[in-house]
Amino acid sequence: MAIVIPVAMKGLQIASRAGVVAQRKSVASRLAESLLNEVIVTQQWEGALQRGDFGEDYNGYEWRILNETWSQEAALRMISVEVIYRVQDREYNVRLSTLATPITY
Numbered sequence: 001m002a003i004v005i006p007v008a009m010k011g012l013q014i015a016s017r018a019g020v021v022a023q024r025k026s027v028a029s030r031l032a033e034s035l036l037n038e039v040i041v042t043q044q045w046e047g048a049l050q051r052g053d054f055g056e057d058y059n060g061y062e063w064r065i066l067n068e069t070w071s072q073e074a075a076l077r078m079i080s081v082e083v084i085y086r087v088q089d090r091e092y093n094v095r096l097s098t099l100a101t102p103i104t105y
Helices: 004-042
Strands: 050-053 062-069 077-087 090-100
Touching: 004 062, 004 077, 004 090
Parallel strands: none
Antiparallel strands: 050 062, 062 077, 077 090
Protein backbone atom coordinates (compact mmCIF):
# COMPACT_ATOMS: atom_id res chain seq x y z
CA MET A 1 0.00 0.00 0.00
CA ALA A 2 2.87 2.39 0.77
CA ILE A 3 4.14 2.07 -2.81
CA VAL A 4 0.73 2.55 -4.42
CA ILE A 5 -0.01 5.98 -2.91
CA PRO A 6 3.11 7.81 -4.23
CA VAL A 7 2.64 6.23 -7.65
CA ALA A 8 -1.04 7.23 -7.71
CA MET A 9 -0.17 10.78 -6.63
CA LYS A 10 2.45 11.05 -9.38
CA GLY A 11 -0.14 9.84 -11.90
CA LEU A 12 -2.60 12.52 -10.76
CA GLN A 13 0.11 15.18 -11.02
CA ILE A 14 0.96 14.14 -14.58
CA ALA A 15 -2.70 14.06 -15.58
CA SER A 16 -3.26 17.49 -14.07
CA ARG A 17 -0.22 18.93 -15.87
CA ALA A 18 -1.36 17.46 -19.19
CA GLY A 19 -4.75 19.15 -18.87
CA VAL A 20 -3.28 22.51 -17.95
CA VAL A 21 -0.67 22.30 -20.74
CA ALA A 22 -3.38 21.52 -23.31
CA GLN A 23 -5.53 24.45 -22.17
CA ARG A 24 -2.62 26.89 -22.14
CA LYS A 25 -1.33 25.64 -25.48
CA SER A 26 -4.71 26.44 -27.00
CA VAL A 27 -4.55 29.99 -25.60
CA ALA A 28 -0.92 30.37 -26.74
CA SER A 29 -1.86 29.25 -30.26
CA ARG A 30 -4.60 31.87 -30.51
CA LEU A 31 -2.28 34.57 -29.17
CA ALA A 32 0.49 33.59 -31.60
CA GLU A 33 -1.87 33.62 -34.58
CA SER A 34 -3.27 37.01 -33.65
CA LEU A 35 0.19 38.54 -33.10
CA LEU A 36 1.60 37.03 -36.30
CA ASN A 37 -1.28 38.50 -38.32
CA GLU A 38 -0.76 41.88 -36.67
CA VAL A 39 3.00 42.05 -37.30
CA ILE A 40 2.60 41.00 -40.93
CA VAL A 41 -0.11 43.57 -41.66
CA THR A 42 1.70 46.40 -39.85
CA GLN A 43 5.15 45.24 -41.02
CA GLN A 44 6.50 45.39 -37.47
CA TRP A 45 8.60 42.33 -38.30
CA GLU A 46 11.15 44.35 -40.24
CA GLY A 47 13.05 45.32 -37.09
CA ALA A 48 15.42 43.28 -34.97
CA LEU A 49 14.41 40.55 -32.56
CA GLN A 50 11.45 41.75 -30.56
CA ARG A 51 10.00 40.38 -27.36
CA GLY A 52 7.40 41.21 -24.78
CA ASP A 53 4.36 39.92 -22.93
CA PHE A 54 0.61 40.14 -23.39
CA GLY A 55 -0.04 42.22 -20.27
CA GLU A 56 -2.39 41.48 -17.41
CA ASP A 57 -5.07 39.97 -19.66
CA TYR A 58 -2.76 37.03 -20.45
CA ASN A 59 -0.45 36.97 -17.47
CA GLY A 60 2.31 34.38 -17.83
CA TYR A 61 2.42 34.41 -21.63
CA GLU A 62 5.46 35.96 -23.29
CA TRP A 63 6.20 36.41 -26.99
CA ARG A 64 9.10 36.98 -29.32
CA ILE A 65 9.27 37.73 -33.02
CA LEU A 66 12.01 36.23 -35.16
CA ASN A 67 12.94 37.48 -38.62
CA GLU A 68 15.13 35.07 -40.59
CA THR A 69 16.18 34.62 -44.20
CA TRP A 70 14.23 31.74 -45.70
CA SER A 71 16.61 28.99 -46.76
CA GLN A 72 14.84 28.33 -50.08
CA GLU A 73 14.69 31.91 -51.38
CA ALA A 74 16.89 34.76 -50.16
CA ALA A 75 14.34 37.41 -51.21
CA LEU A 76 11.79 36.03 -48.74
CA ARG A 77 11.83 36.37 -44.98
CA MET A 78 10.51 33.75 -42.56
CA ILE A 79 8.67 35.56 -39.80
CA SER A 80 7.98 33.54 -36.66
CA VAL A 81 6.05 34.37 -33.53
CA GLU A 82 6.85 32.26 -30.51
CA VAL A 83 4.63 32.33 -27.43
CA ILE A 84 6.20 30.98 -24.25
CA TYR A 85 4.29 29.85 -21.17
CA ARG A 86 5.06 27.86 -18.03
CA VAL A 87 3.23 25.05 -16.30
CA GLN A 88 4.47 23.65 -12.98
CA ASP A 89 7.93 25.20 -13.43
CA ARG A 90 8.34 23.79 -16.95
CA GLU A 91 8.59 26.02 -20.02
CA TYR A 92 6.51 25.29 -23.12
CA ASN A 93 6.14 27.21 -26.38
CA VAL A 94 4.10 27.53 -29.54
CA ARG A 95 5.73 28.85 -32.72
CA LEU A 96 3.89 29.93 -35.85
CA SER A 97 5.69 31.09 -39.00
CA THR A 98 4.90 32.59 -42.38
CA LEU A 99 6.82 33.99 -45.32
CA ALA A 100 6.93 37.69 -46.16
CA THR A 101 8.53 39.92 -48.75
CA PRO A 102 10.21 43.08 -47.50
CA ILE A 103 8.64 46.27 -48.85
CA THR A 104 11.01 48.31 -50.99
CA TYR A 105 10.29 51.99 -51.44
